[in-house]
Amino acid sequence: MRRIVDITSVALIAFLAACSKAPSASSPLAGPGTEATNSCPVTEPINAVPPPDPNAESFGRFEPWPWYINADRTIWAGWDAVRMVAGPKGNKVLWIRPWGTRLTVSGRRLDAQAPPPTANIPCCYPTGFQASGLTFPTEGCWEMSAKAGNSQLTFVTRVGPEPPAR
DSSP: OOOOHHHHHHHHHHHHHHHOOOOOOTSTTTTTTTOSSOOOOOOOOOOEOOOOOOOOOOSSSSSSSEEEEEESSSSSEGGGGGOBSSSSSSSSEEOOOOOTTEEEEHHHHHSOOOOOOOEEEOOOOOEEEEEEEEEEESSSSEEEEEETEEEEEEEEEEOOOOOOOO
């Protein structure tokens, strides 16, 4: 009997905690620009050395850099990807993707309503390396998805505030 009471108490505490949280971005109570107080489930970057590319700089060849990497290691996102900021100056993101594939990148804000980020992906990189620019309209918790060929990478990152003007 004691065990049932303990489990019930834990369930009740979890229920009350969930009820006391601020509305999520998907809740009809969360208006545009409202920030939910729940935490951002940021994807932990992996410190790794990318595969060599004879036609690209040796990023991380001597020291591992932090990257977001998919499970089969066919798409990598690095450089500013692990420390992105909002604002018109944008972020430079280096990608590694399967050779000969077209990279597409999309995103959505998880903790509030916001327009999607803008991806500037130049054409015609002949190898697996791809540079891009990502611009976020607001700071916050963002889920990003990249696709190239049959490969996909999804990660969650916290986008910081726009740096102060100098």
